[in-house]
Amino acid sequence: MSRRWSAPLEALGRLGLPKLLSASLFRRTLAVGDPTADDARRGSGWRDFLDPARLFDVWGPHPDGPWGPYHCVPLFAALDRLQRHAIGPAAPPGSPKRPSEPPELPPHARPGAPAPDWLTPSTWTILDLPGPRSVEAAAWLVGATGAQPVCTFDNWPHEHGVLKPELALAELLRWATTLHEARPKITPEAPPLWICERERLGERPGRPREFDNRYFHDDSVLPGPGVLRRHGIERVVYVVHAPQSQPLADLEGYFAELLVEGIAVYRIGLASPNASLLPFSSPRGARPLNRSDYRRSAVGGFGTLVPEPSSGGGG
DSSP: OOHHHHHHHHHHHHHOHHHHHHHTSOOTTOOBSOTTOOOTTSSSGGGGGOSHHHHHHHTSOOTTSSOGGGSOOHHHHHGGGSOGGGBOOOOOTTOTTSOOOSOOOOGGGSTTSOOOTTOOTTEEEEEEEOHHHHHHHHHHHHHHHOOEEEEOOOBOOOTTBSSOTHHHHHHHHHTHHHHHHHGGGOOTTSOEEEEEETTTTOSSOOOTTSEEOOOOOOTTTSOOHHHHHHTTOOEEEEEESSTTOOOOHHHHHHHHHHHHTTOEEEEEESSSTTOOOEEOOOOSSOOOOOGGGSOBOTTSSBOEEOOOTTSOSOO
16 A cells, blocks of 8 residues: 555544544545446446545556556545445436436547547646546546546545535446456556546635535646656646636646646547647636635645634634
8 A cells, every 4th residue: 555545544543533523524424326326337346446445546547657646545535434335336327316417428428439539648638527527537538548547536525515526436436347447458658647626626615514625736736847748748638528618727827837848738628529629828827726715634635624703723
């Protein structure tokens, strides 16, 4: 087990699990997916991935490649602190047990579809779709191209969470057996594939008694230009639903820096099967992101209870 994976669980032990479970970080009553559902392969193999480390590994890059340090732990670690009988994969489309979510991916971008011609060995792909859809699109691209998946879900789930990362967790379980079958295609030299949550910045701050698990991407998730060049990356393809979608505020300035360093940045919308790459032009001024508005957890990642105004510090 890597140090990056084990550190958060060690920290949980040091801080005292009973206190955290009752006060802030985990709620054992939180439900994930549908425990009676099958996985995407119409079987119960997803149960083999209820072990957090195994799910973390199957959804991570090649262990001998350079991208492991960017693969985020919190959502996987949370799996170990929830009641097993309340955990399952996302229900299939059309099921009444499937929560209201963004539209499904178009047929040309679902697992089993042919590989897109823009995913080349020198391309770093960033999937910035709503979490469950990013996971499903990743299952498509890993299966079709052997790209190295890197999950950037850097927050903790909670029953009173501002965001609902448990939806992405259920989708990770749904496609775990599919990723397991595709793992032999992944090599240390395969192009990287970032799996992101489009809603990560949230639409508003958390309110008192809510669990504010909004987050942003920083240097711990975004490799510098030197790292990219050293590993053969010549361009970035930013994948969104519609081609007119702009990068979120935590990526806009970063993309501008890459352009200055001579690394091309493109965006593409998955909604159309005939969509082409559109070059990203550096903005005149990056939109401000007040990082102090986001609540980091004491055990890594993001997410704490918002206190009542009279109660002092965070959870």
